[in-house]
Amino acid sequence: MPARSLKVTINGQAQPVEDIPEELMMLDYLHEYRNLTGTRFGCGQGMCRACTVIVDKPDGSSEEVRTCITGAHYFDGKKIRTVEGHAQRDEEGHIKTLSTVQQQFLEHFSFQCSYCAPGFVNAATVLVERLQRQPIARSQLENTISEALESHICRCTGYVRYFEAVRDAVLKTPGTTKEAS
Amino acid sequence: MNYRSILVTALALGLSTTSVWSATSDNSTLEQGQYLVRAADCAACHTKEGGTPYAGGAPIATPFGTVYGTNIRPDKEYGIGDYSADEFYHVLTEGELPDGTQLYPAMPYTAYHSIARSDSDAMYAYLMSLKPLNIEAPETDLSWPFSMRWTLNFWNLMFAGESPGDAKDQSEQWQRGRYMVDVLGHCGECHTPRNALGALERDNHLQGGVIAGYEAPSLTPDELADRGWTPEDLQTFLREGMSDQGTMFSEMYTVFHHSSRYLRDEDLKAMSLYLMGENPPDARIVDAGNRAGADSPGRRHYLNVCAGCHGAQGEGVPHVAVAMEGNTTLRLDDGRNLVKVIYDGIGAQKFSGFERMQAMPGFADKLSSAEIAELVNYLRQTWGGLDATIDAAAVDELTAKNE
Ligand code: FES
Ligand code: FES
Numbered sequence: 001m002p003a004r005s006l007k008v009t010i011n012g013q014a015q016p017v018e019d020i021p022e023e024l025m026m027l028d029y030l031h032e033y034r035n036l037t038g039t040r041f042g043c044g045q046g047m048c049r050a051c052t053v054i055v056d057k058p059d060g061s062s063e064e065v066r067t068c069i070t071g072a073h074y075f076d077g078k079k080i081r082t083v084e085g086h087a088q089r090d091e092e093g094h095i096k097t098l099s100t101v102q103q104q105f106l107e108h109f110s111f112q113c114s115y116c117a118p119g120f121v122n123a124a125t126v127l128v129e130r131l132q133r134q135p136i137a138r139s140q141l142e143n144t145i146s147e148a149l150e151s152h153i154c155r156c157t158g159y160v161r162y163f164e165a166v167r168d169a170v171l172k173t174p175g176t177t178k179e180a181s
Numbered sequence: 182m183n184y185r186s187i188l189v190t191a192l193a194l195g196l197s198t199t200s201v202w203s204a205t206s207d208n209s210t211l212e213q214g215q216y217l218v219r220a221a222d223c224a225a226c227h228t229k230e231g232g233t234p235y236a237g238g239a240p241i242a243t244p245f246g247t248v249y250g251t252n253i254r255p256d257k258e259y260g261i262g263d264y265s266a267d268e269f270y271h272v273l274t275e276g277e278l279p280d281g282t283q284l285y286p287a288m289p290y291t292a293y294h295s296i297a298r299s300d301s302d303a304m305y306a307y308l309m310s311l312k313p314l315n316i317e318a319p320e321t322d323l324s325w326p327f328s329m330r331w332t333l334n335f336w337n338l339m340f341a342g343e344s345p346g347d348a349k350d351q352s353e354q355w356q357r358g359r360y361m362v363d364v365l366g367h368c369g370e371c372h373t374p375r376n377a378l379g380a381l382e383r384d385n386h387l388q389g390g391v392i393a394g395y396e397a398p399s400l401t402p403d404e405l406a407d408r409g410w411t412p413e414d415l416q417t418f419l420r421e422g423m424s425d426q427g428t429m430f431s432e433m434y435t436v437f438h439h440s441s442r443y444l445r446d447e448d449l450k451a452m453s454l455y456l457m458g459e460n461p462p463d464a465r466i467v468d469a470g471n472r473a474g475a476d477s478p479g480r481r482h483y484l485n486v487c488a489g490c491h492g493a494q495g496e497g498v499p500h501v502a503v504a505m506e507g508n509t510t511l512r513l514d515d516g517r518n519l520v521k522v523i524y525d526g527i528g529a530q531k532f533s534g535f536e537r538m539q540a541m542p543g544f545a546d547k548l549s550s551a552e553i554a555e556l557v558n559y560l561r562q563t564w565g566g567l568d569a570t571i572d573a574a575a576v577d578e579l580t581a582k583n584e
Binding site: 002004022023025045046047068069070071073074 | 475476481484485486488489490493498501502539542
């Protein structure tokens with residue numbers, strides 16, 4: 001399989017530049033080359049979004065991208081975050097604090113098998129960050145959350161607790177909502 | 182007096198009422214009527230999304246404004262409840278309502294002009310057997326001067342009412358095919374180019390047109406074969422909505438759901454015989470081994486955003502994503518459809534049986550126009566055997582008309 005060099009920043013760290021097969025999907029790169037196995041392989045067809053990671057764009061916005069259907073080289077030169085990149089860690093790599101989204105997922109016990117959770121956490125993080133840039137009326141919050149997360153599939157159907165966790169994560173993040181529209 | 186004797190009396194008096202007609206139509210007439218109404222794809226325009234079939238309200242976008250399909254259930258106020266079979270036949274074949282109002286040619290009366298009277302009667306019987314629903318279609322809203330219905334008389338004088346020649350030397354199957362394709366199926370309405378006044382260019386019959394921003398490709402035998410079609414594949418495509426050449430999308434997806442999937446095998450055979458001829462040209466095979474630019478930017482975009490579903494070698498994934506190899510869209514001279522599906526994506530699709538195609542994402546915000554052009558050229562060269570003629574400006578032009 002022909003290979004090409006890939007330069008990517010993951011969770012704030014520039015990764016070693018090395019030759020990566022051209023046809024490799026990003027999910028396999030994360031698992032096999034970077035040992036970042038928190039990104040889950042679900043359907044492999046772009047349907048369930050368990051494999052979602054965050055791409056940080058140069059303009060300061062962030063977006064979700066599915067890694068099962070996207071080649072590793074699509075991310076060449078890009079900055080991405082995986083579910084391993086949300087918590088704050090000390091020098092030794094031990095977790096100090098979880099992100100607000102992660103904390104709310106824990107507090108609402110929003111897991112059953114947790115297979116879909118990394119995708120949901122990433123999607124919720126993208127949503128919170130978007131609302132920080134573009135706050136919405138409090139009254140639109142439920143709809144906005146549904147729209148942002150509805151394409152993520154949870155086989156254990158834990159949607160209510162997920163959505164509640166995301167709502168609280170938004171409400172606990174200053175500047176995401178305003179009273180009137 | 183019971184219902185039966187009312188009927189008998191009404192018949193004896195020669196009264197024509199809705200219930201009399203439907204009550205006197207036997208099951209085989211109704212079945213035949215339903216088949217013909219489906220073959221004529223009446224539902225596509227006379228059923229709004231999520232609405233009751235034939236109760237009207239579907240918006241039909243034309244370059245001149247939006248026309249709404251009317252209620253064709255037997256409602257006396259808004260439907261065809263007061264029409265006689267004669268009047269129904271007249272509307273169908275001349276585009277003129279019983280009160281003299283001329284219909285806009287969005288209703289394909291120019292194609293239906295040659296509908297057999299017996300077929301019209303069966304269609305009428307079937308529609309009259311449906312439950313009347315008192316639903317009014319929204320007002321049609323056209324730009325001036327097209328808003329003036331009297332202008333249609335001139336339009337009709339110029340463009341309507343031409344019957345196809347009798348083509349006596351052709352086989353019965355061919356004649357049936359022509360009737361299914363040109364008359365009932367009114368395929369030419371989309372697959373024939375139109376002039377500035379919205380009329381079909383008859384000299385370019387079935388040579389391809391543009392509808393809702395997408396190309397309805399040419400259906401001439403040589404061009405079909407050039408894109409890899411055989412008569413058998415055409416039949417499968419119409420029956421199943423998918424074949425080795427890809428799946429139906431855009432307007433044709435609706436045609437499949439409302440119409441072509443119900444057609445009988447003998448009619449599908451007749452249609453493909455009419456379209457491709459008694460001696461169809463050989464389908465052209467593109468040698469995918471002759472891959473353009475294995476190291477091209479287009480190949481890299483393909484591997485980055487397409488190969489996950491369509492396969493690194495374009496082989497596709499059965500029941501999930503179509504193959505690039507043999508795909509008809511990659512082989513169209515005009516790159517319009519390819520550019521647009523990449524830009525817009527295609528929603529999840531449901532076909533016959535358990536067959537489904539997952540949604541294809543659009544790449545409007547993932548790839549630049551130059552990248553789309555590189556990708557499209559790579560696809561066209563590799564699996565279409567075409568030249569790399571698409572540039573970023575062409576992509577911009579096609580996608581700007583996206584609304
Ligand atoms: S694993 Fe990627 S969307 Fe399901
Ligand atoms: S918690 Fe099991 S798939 Fe969502």
